[in-house]
Structures are given as C-alpha cells and as structure tokens.
Amino acid sequence: MRLLLCTVTAFSAALPAAPIPPAAEQIALALHAAPLDRRDGAAVLGYNDAGKLVTLREGKNELLCLGDNPAKAGIDIACYHKDLEPFMARGRELDADGSKGLDRHKQRWKEVDDGKVKMPREPRMLYVTTGKGYDAAANTIDGTFTRWVVYTPYATAESTGLPTKATGNVPWLMYAGTAGAHIMITPAKPAAPAEHKH
Numbered sequence: 001m002r003l004l005l006c007t008v009t010a011f012s013a014a015l016p017a018a019p020i021p022p023a024a025e026q027i028a029l030a031l032h033a034a035p036l037d038r039r040d041g042a043a044v045l046g047y048n049d050a051g052k053l054v055t056l057r058e059g060k061n062e063l064l065c066l067g068d069n070p071a072k073a074g075i076d077i078a079c080y081h082k083d084l085e086p087f088m089a090r091g092r093e094l095d096a097d098g099s100k101g102l103d104r105h106k107q108r109w110k111e112v113d114d115g116k117v118k119m120p121r122e123p124r125m126l127y128v129t130t131g132k133g134y135d136a137a138a139n140t141i142d143g144t145f146t147r148w149v150v151y152t153p154y155a156t157a158e159s160t161g162l163p164t165k166a167t168g169n170v171p172w173l174m175y176a177g178t179a180g181a182h183i184m185i186t187p188a189k190p191a192a193p194a195e196h197k198h
Contacts (some may be wrong), residue, residue, distance in 0.1 A: 020047050023056045025136045030065040032141055033129040034079040038063050075131035075141055090117050105148040105180055113178035118180055124151045150183040
C-alpha cells in the first residue's frame with residue numbers, strides 16, 4: 001500500500017507529467033473510499049491539468065476525499081473527516097520536502113504538540129481504499145479493499161483497552177500516546193478465487 005501507516009502521503013503538491021483523468025472521473029473514483037451515505041456531500045481533492053492538487057468539488061458534509069495519484073500504479077484513495085486536513089496537509093508538505101517515515105511522523109506530532117498544526121482531540125475517521133485498477137465506464141475498482149482508521153490523539157492502551165501491536169485482524173492502537181495515535185481496523189482480504197483444473 002502506498003498509504004503507509006495510515007497517513008496520507010501519496011498526494012504531493014505537483015506531479016510529474018502524466019495523463020490526468022477528467023475531474024468527473026477523479027471525483028467518481030475518490031468517492032469509493034467514502035461510506036455510501038456520506039458520498040453526495042463529500043469534498044474532493046484531485047489534480048488539475050498541470051498535475052497540481054486542487055479542490056475538484058466543494059463539500060457539504062464533514063468528509064474530504066483525496067483522489068488517486070495518476071502518476072503511480074494501482075488505485076489508492078482516501079476519505080477522512082475535514083478536521084484532519086491540517087494534519088494531512090502538513091504530512092503532504094513534509095513528504096514533498098523529502099521527509100519520510102517515522103521522522104516525518106515525529107515532526108508532525110511535535111508541531112501538533114506545539115500548537116502549530118491543528119488536530120482534533122476527539123475521534124475522527126479515515127477510510128483508505130486500494131485496488132488494482134479502475135474502470136471509469138462502469139465506475140468499478142478491480143480488487144477493491146477498504147480499511148478503517150480512527151484517529152484518537154494521545155490515546156493509550158490504558159485509556160482505550162486496545163492492544164498496541166497488530167494481531168491478525170483485531171483492531172489495535174498504533175503510535176499510542178502520540179498526537180498521531182489511531183485505531184487500525186483492517187478486515188480480512190477476500191480469498192483469491194480457486195484455480196480450476198482441466
């Protein structure tokens with residue numbers, strides 16, 4: 001997955017030259033990550049003809065969806081509560097500046113701690129959907145898979161009762177005690193179809 005460790009990093013400020021799908025197609029694809037009853041009002045960020053991340057559709061509810069990066073293989077989209085946007089936007093800035101992995105996370109956490117980046121203290125949702133490809137005509141994703149993340153800043157094992165290590169598909173708390181603490185909920189992936197022997 002390109003959206004590593006539940007942070008939206010696949011969306012830099014500008015992309016190298018690549019075919020940019022029409023805005024309507026980007027919007028339709030991005031909305032696959034949102035719950036059905038939240039799609040109509042969700043805002044959508046995607047790419048203009050210059051490859052710059054822009055607002056493709058204004059929102060009417062609490063969700064913000066990020067379109068797929070056309071410069072990378074496969075499908076990787078996300079929707080999250082709009083209150084998380086300052087945190088996510090800062091992650092994209094740091095990613096574009098070359099900050100990666102845990103160093104990037106720690107930088108954002110410190111900025112939240114210092115009051116430089118706004119982060120809600122109450123739980124907020126993030127939905128991440130991946131796939132192999134997208135059929136725009138049918139508006140379907142091949143191999144679609146969605147996982148759920150609940151951001152709960154500064155939550156701990158003691159405050160939630162959750163484990164802090166991944167065990168199968170059991171929900172668990174990642175980065176416990178930090179500004180980026182979040183509950184990971186990863187369902188089992190569908191089994192691959194059995195091969196028929198002739």
